[in-house]
Amino acid sequence: RAHAAGHEVMLHMPMEPFDGRQADARALPVGSPAETVRRRLDAALAALPRATGVNNHQGSRYTADAASIDTFMRALAAQPRPYFFVDSRTTAATRAYRSALDHGIAAAERHVFIDAQRGRSAVRAGWQRWLAHARRTGNAVAIVHPYPESLALLEAELPRLRALGFELVPPSALLDEPRRLSVRATSTTGRQAR
Template identity: 35%
Template sequence: MWRGVLYCLALCGGLLGGLAAHADAAAARMVIIIDDVGNNFALGKAAIELPGKVTYAVLPGLAYSERLARMAHEQGKEVMLHMPMANQGQLALGPMGLERDMTAEQLRATLSQALANVPFVAGINNHTGSFLTENANAMQVVMNYLREHDLYFIDSLTSPDSVAFETARALGVPALRRHVFLDHEQTDDFIMGQFSQALGILERGTEVIVIGHPYPETIAFLNWMLPLLPEAGIEVVSPSQLLP
């Protein structure tokens, strides 16, 4: 742990200082989304208790999905539906997933069922989805449904060939795209390195979207890092605050 802390002080500290020096030039805004909330109550609760406007993407149909969504909402946090979508590896999607062979009617019905299961949803992002997000016809069905229900979409970009973001924008659905995955390796050094990439994006622009998961390592890192961001001129905001 201490090796990781020292690494981040050296790596992230320099970037935070650089951002602080430019804080007056343009407001730097960061969205932090915690995916995969729903099947572990203790870790979900710990993630929800992170300081600031962290956003929570809740999987439908799991043991604690509804309870954790309500808890996040009660604490003033934004809630998203983390919608399982068909992937190239044909991995199991869990409850209420959008499968590759579904008709338009089945896609819409499954979306409706999932949204009924997770309360207070402001928008959705894809859980896996490397197959479905490449399918223009399926994405048109999904985005038309979201437009009808005043929901936004965030493309998790699990595939570089995703057409989800472009389809959403073309159909008038407010949409954003993920920049950095924080923790597909759960080590201090890796998480800190990924976070430094997010800070580097803010050095070149004013907005960045980061996705993490309710892992103990991620929660510990964010509990340490989040209080440091305001001094660097970085505001953590919900996706709704970045939408065009």
């Protein structure tokens, strides 16, 4: 239904958090073999065929582990069609955004969790942080959960964004493209080729 309504669909891929007691049962564990990662990613994407992007669900431990997140990004880059990646930034130590770009995947980072704290006043404060970040930098990627107080705020505030001078865009509009490397070689005659 989201795709039919013109919205981007993203796979919210469970990954291992630092606090194992909070872990989603489907979370990719740190150190998973490449074949396991590929198989689980393939299955998740097959279950959500309209997805165009991926972000991490939890994943503070997984995204901070260079070898694990690189294994994941290799599997994502090897998909038969391109996907973008949004780093949920569930830890300041995350390497996911950089790893995505290094593997040729367009990527973005979350700037604000609107409802990092529950409750109406906390969610409203998160909303204001999101708008302030967008004013200051020109754009802001936010994550919000389907909590009742979050949904009520979105229902009330989203229709007012344009009047406040903001444009709501899909995540793909705020992606950083991977850097394309240029190689310069010098021949024995001293001429340069690009």
